[in-house]
Amino acid sequence: MDQLELLKKDWKNQESSLPKVSKEEISRLIHKRSSSIVKWIFIISVLEFIIPYLTLLFTGYDNKSMSSYEKIGLSNFMTIFYVITSIIILYFIFLFYKNYRSISASSNPKKLMQNIIKTRNIVKYYIWFNLIALFVVSLIVMYKMFNSQVFMDSLPENTNMVMIWLVSIVVIVILVVFLWLFYRLIYGTLLTKLKHNYKELVSNGVDKL
Numbered sequence: 128m129d130q131l132e133l134l135k136k137d138w139k140n141q142e143s144s145l146p147k148v149s150k151e152e153i154s155r156l157i158h159k160r161s162s163s164i165v166k167w168i169f170i171i172s173v174l175e176f177i178i179p180y181l182t183l184l185f186t187g188y189d190n191k192s193m194s195s196y197e198k199i200g201l202s203n204f205m206t207i208f209y210v211i212t213s214i215i216i217l218y219f220i221f222l223f224y225k226n227y228r229s230i231s232a233s234s235n236p237k238k239l240m241q242n243i244i245k246t247r248n249i250v251k252y253y254i255w256f257n258l259i260a261l262f263v264v265s266l267i268v269m270y271k272m273f274n275s276q277v278f279m280d281s282l283p284e285n286t287n288m289v290m291i292w293l294v295s296i297v298v299i300v301i302l303v304v305f306l307w308l309f310y311r312l313i314y315g316t317l318l319t320k321l322k323h324n325y326k327e328l329v330s331n332g333v334d335k336l
Contacts, residue, residue: 153327154239157328158239160320161230161239161242161321162227164317164321164324165223165226165321166231168223168246168250169227172216172220176213176216198277199271199278200271200275201268201271205268208264212260216256216257219253222249223250226242226245226246230243236328243321243324246321247318247321257306261302261306262299265302265303266299269292269295269299273288273291273292
């Protein structure tokens with residue numbers, strides 16, 4: 128049982144003449160816990176952005192992949208895609224940081240509730256953006272690759288292209304589902320805790336302070 132649950136239990140055992148102090152204490156604890164959760168959302172999003180780029184930088188895989196894209200006429204498209212998605216993700220990271228600062232600086236329960244809702248919505252938009260971006264770019268790469276003469280010449284004769292298309296689509300779906308499960312595990316856990324904090328504020332009437 129955490130500190131907040133112990134406080135709520137003690138509050139219920141107190142006399143009815145002392146509810147406001149307890150509400151303020153509950154608000155303070157929920158505020159502290161929510162601030163910590165949003166801070167972790169910000170930290171994880173930064174790591175999620177930096178680690179893949181560092182991996183590509185040190186392994187040299189990025190140069191190899193761009194060389195492959197060039198062979199199927201997608202080098203310019205992928206460069207633009209990387210730039211645009213990076214800018215959008217950096218904007219999401221900025222919003223996470225902004226919400227963290229807003230929650231940390233404000234002690235108003237109603238403002239805290241608004242920031243919790245805002246943070247949850249932004250995280251959901253962030254997740255959907257990444258899932259859709261992965262799915263769309265994978266389909267484009269697959270389409271261009273299968274229509275590339277270089278790729279077609281590398282295939283054995285009598286290759287069943289229908290089967291290759293089906294297998295490729297299944298692989299793309301698996302990648303998207305895997306990413307969704309990752310987000311579900313990491314961000315979903317944090318969002319559930321934020322939702323719990325919001326319900327605590329409402330159920331204890333803290334938002335009416």
